[in-house]
Structures are given as structure tokens and as C-alpha cells.
Amino acid sequence: MRLHCVGPILLSVVSGSYAIAQTHFEHPYATSADSEAHIRNATDNLIFTSVASLLQQWPNTRFRNGHTIVKAAVPVGTVLYHARGDQHVPLIPEWTGFNVEHSYLLCPTPECWMLTLVVEKPLNVIYFDGSSAANSYLGHQDSQDVVIWGRVRRDKMMAEWERIEEICKWGRQYNLDGFIRMEPGFEVMLCDFTKKTKLISSIHIMGAESRHPATKEDVASAFYQRQSMRMSRSLGAQPSEPPKPPPRRRLPQPLPPNWVGPLRDHQSVSIEGIQAAWWNSFYPGEVRARIDYTRLVSFYDPGYTSLLTAREGIPRNRHRLLNISTDDLQLAMSHLHSDLTREDDNTSGIDWSALTRAVTDRYTDRLYSMKATLAVSNVEKSNATLVATTIRRQVMVMLTPYLLYGALPSLFDGQDGRNASWVQPIAFHCQTSLTSGIVNETLTRSERLIKSAIEGVLHRICTSLTEIWVDAFTVTAASDKRAAELINLWRDKLEELMRWLDWPMWDTCRPSCPEEMFCYISTWPWGMSWTEEDVDTIDMTPRCIDRTTGDLGEPHSHPHVY
Structure with a gap:
């Protein structure tokens, strides 16, 4: 159009x-x-x-509700990280991070094992843009929901195990090995750790201190509740069992003999996780995944007319897939099916x-x-x-x-x-x-x-x-x-x-931040409640944040660019 x-x-x-x-x-x-x-x-x-922002942290944090599903590949030699409570390679679908700082955010206690894997054969994946790994009622997971369940499922907001299993089950018909999503950083939902990846190391590392970070409790709970669900399943709990509420205090980690000094505090862990994610803020973004632009579905395609009507007069941060018609969803899924099954790779090469x-x-x-x-x-x-x-x-x-x-x-x-x-x-x-x-x-x-x-x-x-x-x-x-x-x-x-x-x-920090700080906008689950239902309550003003203390500077005084 x-x-x-x-x-x-x-x-x-x-x-x-x-x-x-x-x-x-x-x-x-x-x-x-x-x-x-x-x-x-x-x-x-x-x-x-959307296309110009794929696999870039800043725009996909700013435009949280992704509308793009696109084929991608993770090339040979890429290293992935998986934190868990034991040294064993998962036998079920699990999550990996491109950055070790991201995976370390979810290190369990009392023991933290960091598994490092290398890709031996290219991984066939699809990528959901936006903050698609953020558990939220605001629409971050809409595109996944309509692929899995044919409609947006509010009741599945924290159904992480069901989500990864259902997406992997759906992806088998297309020989997909996993799925890329983004929260603070980009993660690969890996369907089978025994195929196309090889364990390089599985080492018992020092976890962070057991105290909650000095932030809103629900911010900590978002990570801990989700990780509690993941860990309970990986350690043998049944998928039908409801997740246990997050502990008010994490279990203490036994210190090894002769250890001296404090462990890493949660403020440090959080800040370094955010900074690692911000390495991919803008172009070229996360280069450890290769986008296939010839196989892309955008829910902004004007052919999906029911969404045109639903979006009229609505700001982009409120764009949802709630009102997609049955006909438009079937059309989008047929486009996606055609993209993922097309064998002819004689494309333009552009x-x-x-x-x-x-x-x-x-x-x-x-x-x-x-x-x-x-x-x-x-x-x-x-x-x-x-x-x-x-x-x-x-x-x-x-x-x-x-x-x-x-x-x-x-x-x-x-x-x-x-x-x-x-x-x-x-x-x-x-x-x-x-x-x-x-x-x-x-x-x-x-x-x-x-x-x-x-x-x-x-x-x-x-x-x-x-x-x-x-x-x-x-x-x-x-x-x-x-x-x-x-x-x-x-x-x-x-x-x-x-x-x-x-x-x-x-929409960034102008003037730019001093060297001891970096530019920041609210990133799930920091700066927002994970149970928030009104997107306008989230302050998305770019601000400088101290690289060490995490202290936020004053909002930049310059008016919005338009």
C-alpha cells in the first residue's frame, strides 16, 4: 500500500x-x-x-508488541549459554542465551551450573520480534499465542513450559530447531539439545548473593517465578502441576572453603545483564542470528484488513493482535506455512x-x-x-x-x-x-x-x-x-x-551519556511491573544509568523529537 x-x-x-x-x-x-x-x-x-529493527535491542524494547515472524538461522560456531541447577544437558526443550550475562541472570541457587554449547550444524529457527520473551499482559507474546493457540491467551501469560513445548511441537513440521525471542537480551528456545549442538563445558560457578535486589519485589519475582517454573520442570515436576510462588528469599549458596569477600550482588548482575543486551542496541544488532528476509510475515501487512481497523487511531505501543479475524489469521498462517515450506531458494539475493x-x-x-x-x-x-x-x-x-x-x-x-x-x-x-x-x-x-x-x-x-x-x-x-x-x-x-x-x-539520550553511564529505557522486568495492564504507566523516557550503581539520572530535558 x-x-x-x-x-x-x-x-x-x-x-x-x-x-x-x-x-x-x-x-x-x-x-x-x-x-x-x-x-x-x-x-x-x-x-x-519493524524490518529495519529486527534483532536490535533498543527498538524492540521501545516497540514491545512485535508484529513480525521471520525465518532465521544460527550459524555453525555460535556459542550458547544455559544456566541450571546441575551439570546435565537438558533432555527436554529449554532456554539458552547468546550472552553469558543474560543466562547468569537466571542462575538458580543453591547451586549454579553454566553449560556452554557450540552449534555444530546451522540451527533453523524463527524469530518473534518485539519483547517477545517478556511475560506480560500488555501484548508482548501475542504473535506466539496466535501461532500456538490461534488467539491471544491472557491465561497463558506465565505458561512458559507449555509455551516452549507447544511451539516446538508446532515447529516439527518445518524441521525447526528452536525460536528466538527477546527480554533484556536475545534467547534461543532450543527444542533438542542433542541435535546440532555440542556441550563444550559444564562448570559449577559462583552464584550471586541470595538477597533480593533493592527494587520493586515484583521485578525480582518475575525472573524468580519463571525460573522456579523452569527449574521445577527440569528437575522432574509434572507440567500439570501449578508453579510454586517465588520464595521471598532465595536459598543461600554454600561458600567454598577459603572464599573471601562478598558474592556478586543482584544490582551488579542486573546491570551487567542490561549492558550486555545493549551491545546489540542498534544496527547491525544480534549478528549471531541471520535473518531470511525472503520468509517474513508481518501483521502490519495491509492485507490483514481486520487489524487495520483495530489499529486506527491507536498509538503503536497499544497495537495488539486481539482483534485479528479468523480469515486474516488463516491468511497469515498460510503465508507463514508457504515461507517455511518453500524449497526454491532462487531468490533475488537482495x-x-x-x-x-x-x-x-x-x-x-x-x-x-x-x-x-x-x-x-x-x-x-x-x-x-x-x-x-x-x-x-x-x-x-x-x-x-x-x-x-x-x-x-x-x-x-x-x-x-x-x-x-x-x-x-x-x-x-x-x-x-x-x-x-x-x-x-x-x-x-x-x-x-x-x-x-x-x-x-x-x-x-x-x-x-x-x-x-x-x-x-x-x-x-x-x-x-x-x-x-x-x-x-x-x-x-x-x-x-x-x-x-x-x-x-x-528517541535516545541527547546529549549522550557520560562515559560512566549508558542510555536506558525501561526494560522488562525493570522499570515496569510484570503484572501491569496499562502501558501508559510505564516511563519510557530515555535516561542515563550509572554502569556501577544502577542509579538513574534525571530524564533528559530536551523535548521529544516530534
């Missing part, structure tokens, strides 16, 4: 007089009949950001990750810088003509590869108003330069969806920039009053664009 943008363009004439003309920049595939509905329901931005990265590389910092230039406080400190001239230069930088020689406005022709058709070739080349050489017939369904999203995002960016360029072209000849009017128009247009794009790279 493409975005059709209709808006008034203020066209400057060379003489310095200005006439207002109603101009339509038509998307190549849009029609007047569907334009209004498309603007309301467009999902290009949602698909684009690196879609690099292509989305080319878009964000080119525009992320430049749009943010343009936003800063247009900030009211900055305009108040300068004369309007100077600010407008700066904007002209910034827009020209972004449009330079597409400023065709001779693509200029004609002299005023004496008619009432005039069109801005002279910028349409500029907009066209800006929108199509990255994808014009890609032939749809060579693409899978998933690739066509991604290509369409990239084109939709570029259409919106390039349309906005060329609309501003029409105004800015002769702004150096404008009066200070006229420049001020244009600045207000440009500010509104840019804010609308950035609000629609909603790229997570803009």
Missing part, C-alpha cells in the same frame, strides 16, 4: 512575490478514490521500522537489511538536524531569513542527487496561481532511486512487502522535502515576515513526517 499525500504548496516566484497553489503530488500507484483511506491506514512506516539501512543512514541525522534548526528556541535567537536560508541549504543537501539540471520554476504566467510540477521529476528520482532497479517478478511475497514499505517511506520523505524545496528555492529573496511564516509551515510539515516515521534512533 502506498501513501498518497495531498497538501497546499506555497510557491515562491523569482520576483519575490508568492502565490498559493493547491498542488497534488501523486504517488505512482495511488488513486483519488483510495487516497484518504490510505493516509489513515498506511502501514509502510510500521513495516519499514540485502534488505542494507537497503533499509541506506534509507535511515541518509535521513536520520539530517532530519533531526533540520528539526533542531526549526526549533522555536533556535528561531527566536536568530532572524527568520537566516534560519530559512539554513533550511534551504539542509534540504538542498538531501535532494542534491535528484536536483535535475533545469528542473526549475517558470516565470509567473499571469494566471491565478500556478502548479509545482517542476519539482515532480525531483520527487520521482528521490523516491525511486533505491528500488527502481528491482524487478518485482524476482521477489518473494515477503520481499515485495518490504520493497513496497521502503518505497512508501521514501515517497513520504521525498514528498515532504520537495514541498519544502518549492518554498525554500527563492527564500533568500523573501522578507523576514514571509520567512517566519514559511518556518512555521515547515516546522509543522517536518513534525508530521517525523511523527509518522517514528524512528527509534531519534
